[in-house]
Amino acid sequence: SNTHRIAVLPGDGIGTEVTAATLAVLEPLAKRHGLGLAYDQLRAGAFCYRDTGTAMSEETFDRAAKADAILLGAMGWPEIRTDDGTEIAPQLDLRFRLNLYAGVRPFRALPGVPVALADPRARDIDFVLVRESTEGLFYSRDRGVVTHDMAEETLRITRAVTEKLARFSFNLARRRAARRGKPGTVTLVDKANVFRAFAFMRGIFSEIAADFPDVVHGAHYVDAMALDMVRKPWTLDVLPTENMFGDILSDLAAGLIGGMGFAPSADVGDTHAVFQPAHGTAPDIAGQGLANPTATILSAAMMLDWLAGKGAGQAYADAAAELDAAVDAAFADGLRTADIGGTDGTLAAARAVAAKIGSA
Amino acid sequence: SNTHRIAVLPGDGIGTEVTAATLAVLEPLAKRHGLGLAYDQLRAGAFCYRDTGTAMSEETFDRAAKADAILLGAMGWPEIRTDDGTEIAPQLDLRFRLNLYAGVRPFRALPGVPVALADPRARDIDFVLVRESTEGLFYSRDRGVVTHDMAEETLRITRAVTEKLARFSFNLARRRAARRGKPGTVTLVDKANVFRAFAFMRGIFSEIAADFPDVVHGAHYVDAMALDMVRKPWTLDVLPTENMFGDILSDLAAGLIGGMGFAPSADVGDTHAVFQPAHGTAPDIAGQGLANPTATILSAAMMLDWLAGKGAGQAYADAAAELDAAVDAAFADGLRTADIGGTDGTLAAARAVAAKIGSA
Ligand SMILES: CC(C)[C@H](C(=O)O)[C@@H](O)C(=O)O
Ligand SMILES: CC(C)[C@H](C(=O)O)[C@@H](O)C(=O)O
Numbered sequence: 001s002n003t004h005r006i007a008v009l010p011g012d013g014i015g016t017e018v019t020a021a022t023l024a025v026l027e028p029l030a031k032r033h034g035l036g037l038a039y040d041q042l043r044a045g046a047f048c049y050r051d052t053g054t055a056m057s058e059e060t061f062d063r064a065a066k067a068d069a070i071l072l073g074a075m076g077w078p079e080i081r082t083d084d085g086t087e088i089a090p091q092l093d094l095r096f097r098l099n100l101y102a103g104v105r106p107f108r109a110l111p112g113v114p115v116a117l118a119d120p121r122a123r124d125i126d127f128v129l130v131r132e133s134t135e136g137l138f139y140s141r142d143r144g145v146v147t148h149d150m151a152e153e154t155l156r157i158t159r160a161v162t163e164k165l166a167r168f169s170f171n172l173a174r175r176r177a178a179r180r181g182k183p184g185t186v187t188l189v190d191k192a193n194v195f196r197a198f199a200f201m202r203g204i205f206s207e208i209a210a211d212f213p214d215v216v217h218g219a220h221y222v223d224a225m226a227l228d229m230v231r232k233p234w235t236l237d238v239l240p241t242e243n244m245f246g247d248i249l250s251d252l253a254a255g256l257i258g259g260m261g262f263a264p265s266a267d268v269g270d271t272h273a274v275f276q277p278a279h280g281t282a283p284d285i286a287g288q289g290l291a292n293p294t295a296t297i298l299s300a301a302m303m304l305d306w307l308a309g310k311g312a313g314q315a316y317a318d319a320a321a322e323l324d325a326a327v328d329a330a331f332a333d334g335l336r337t338a339d340i341g342g343t344d345g346t347l348a349a350a351r352a353v354a355a356k357i358g359s360a
Numbered sequence: 361s362n363t364h365r366i367a368v369l370p371g372d373g374i375g376t377e378v379t380a381a382t383l384a385v386l387e388p389l390a391k392r393h394g395l396g397l398a399y400d401q402l403r404a405g406a407f408c409y410r411d412t413g414t415a416m417s418e419e420t421f422d423r424a425a426k427a428d429a430i431l432l433g434a435m436g437w438p439e440i441r442t443d444d445g446t447e448i449a450p451q452l453d454l455r456f457r458l459n460l461y462a463g464v465r466p467f468r469a470l471p472g473v474p475v476a477l478a479d480p481r482a483r484d485i486d487f488v489l490v491r492e493s494t495e496g497l498f499y500s501r502d503r504g505v506v507t508h509d510m511a512e513e514t515l516r517i518t519r520a521v522t523e524k525l526a527r528f529s530f531n532l533a534r535r536r537a538a539r540r541g542k543p544g545t546v547t548l549v550d551k552a553n554v555f556r557a558f559a560f561m562r563g564i565f566s567e568i569a570a571d572f573p574d575v576v577h578g579a580h581y582v583d584a585m586a587l588d589m590v591r592k593p594w595t596l597d598v599l600p601t602e603n604m605f606g607d608i609l610s611d612l613a614a615g616l617i618g619g620m621g622f623a624p625s626a627d628v629g630d631t632h633a634v635f636q637p638a639h640g641t642a643p644d645i646a647g648q649g650l651a652n653p654t655a656t657i658l659s660a661a662m663m664l665d666w667l668a669g670k671g672a673g674q675a676y677a678d679a680a681a682e683l684d685a686a687v688d689a690a691f692a693d694g695l696r697t698a699d700i701g702g703t704d705g706t707l708a709a710a711r712a713v714a715a716k717i718g719s720a
Contacts, residue, residue, distance in 0.1 A: 086556065087553040116590050118474075118476065119476075138554065146557065153515040195500060196446065196505075196506050196513070199446060222607075226608045227615045227620065230615030231619065245608070247582075247583045248609075250583070251583040252590060
């Protein structure tokens, strides 16, 4: 059909605010490009857990799984925890249950948004972390063994998922190379100097690399990569990595380009995908209309592009490109959200972006 | 006795160069303060493994263990690996076998050395990572299980080591508070929102915190800490964390203050301690006299201070303070090593620091 059903899970805290702002921006965009987007608003998250005893009901999961794509705000709340002391994070369940192995997290310095590093080349930052999102250390979630004297978690890496992660990363580098007019590079981020599991992962990446002779292929230790992200992030391209490493590096990377408010993400599998900002629910500013919706808006652009790749049609790809451009234009034109020292709140930011749609 | 025996393990690559430079700086310092330092030069590392079949002989280990302190250069070489594909890293064996649970990694912006961040407050960076160095994910070294289809590693956290790590961190914060004239803060860096083992670790830190009412105590997720290190590192103080997290964050932190050439470290246990730069063997510049010896020189200052705490006498503490001050003075006076774009090589840097001894 020409209608694409989007499951919308606003979640907790600022999740609801940035989601509403993003839907407001999608409205004129959908009209202009003739997109048939139908939203299914669903409840899940920490407050859902507090009120109903479950963070995401099976019915909600089923409806999300049947949608063409899932747009998620943010979930979790410090004071609401499960019995073992961990937080409520149904977004992790979605990653596991829908096999969303590729956590795509692009980092780009937007025009007008201050970058953290003093080196002027930091304005050229444009790289993508591909955080494996179904195994690695997170395999151990709910599986940790705790006694009075010690606790253990298991990090697990499988050949099947690693092969998929590698192919996904090489394909992404190829697409980026075409767009950027320069060779693509895939650099696996691991700790193969110390752990057999990472030597195993490195071996699999080398095998798959043979199918992508046009893409430069390398590997780098995670500690050295953390250093490179501070010293020369403008040299980086596509960086696949283990789940826990990707979690840490993606916050570091967001810090380089203005903070989590500018970090969109897509958790992508073979059939399903969830699009959500990399930030959390921000209890300190929740409910005040202060949150920067940019990460969610850019996540929505990733969603439209992904739908285009799934056969939704060229209009979706065009709309995605225009949404990216509208965000750039709004910031280039003086939009300054509170997280970067400005005074524009959530709705003002959404309005500024919406105003650029159709004007590029 | 008045003589303190230092086991010196220069290791591989630039390890040998920075160690020699450091010993050259220690000579006038020892003379001036009447320190009785006797060196026992020992061979270990990747080339030792290649030539002898063992990275560190039992005899070498015994001699190192019997010394009053161990000064280490750097070890490892990309092309020399064990059968399972991991690198030669006998410094890890020292940490495990001597129970050096506290990996102390101080980060301070030195006068005249360019910092990475644009914010001028970055010149006030002065914090310490305390990387647990005997368990965590590194417990799994040599224990990883690999089949054709998957690989697993085990992250292990024990109550006994965590209690020691906590006490060490709170005591360190107390000493720093006295020196800096402001309250000390200990912030555990964990991932307690997802993993039971980290909720366990957090619980133990809270118990120990009760014995240190004068120290502010908090906890922060590792991803959020990676962001804070980029956004406001000048607010940080003492940061204990799990082994793998500490490995990643210490490279990030080094990047903030000029790179690994400025990152000293001490791996400290109840009875033994190893002092070594946080950097590796740098095969790309090894053998050329280009390496920055500052991290090793500052590690030697940590060694003298630690010996003072073990009863070597006030002269050792004074010498440590003077060595720190001499490094500061040399850079304030124009010393510029190659890693920060200057032309001063290893020996020139050592000479510049030595020249400041006795002049402060
Ligand atoms: C909220 C948390 C469980 C989550 C994670 O660790 O994956 C978040 O940090 C993220 O990066 O999506
Ligand atoms: C060389 C390597 C094994 C080592 C580690 O990972 O501990 C190094 O990175 C360090 O930080 O001391």
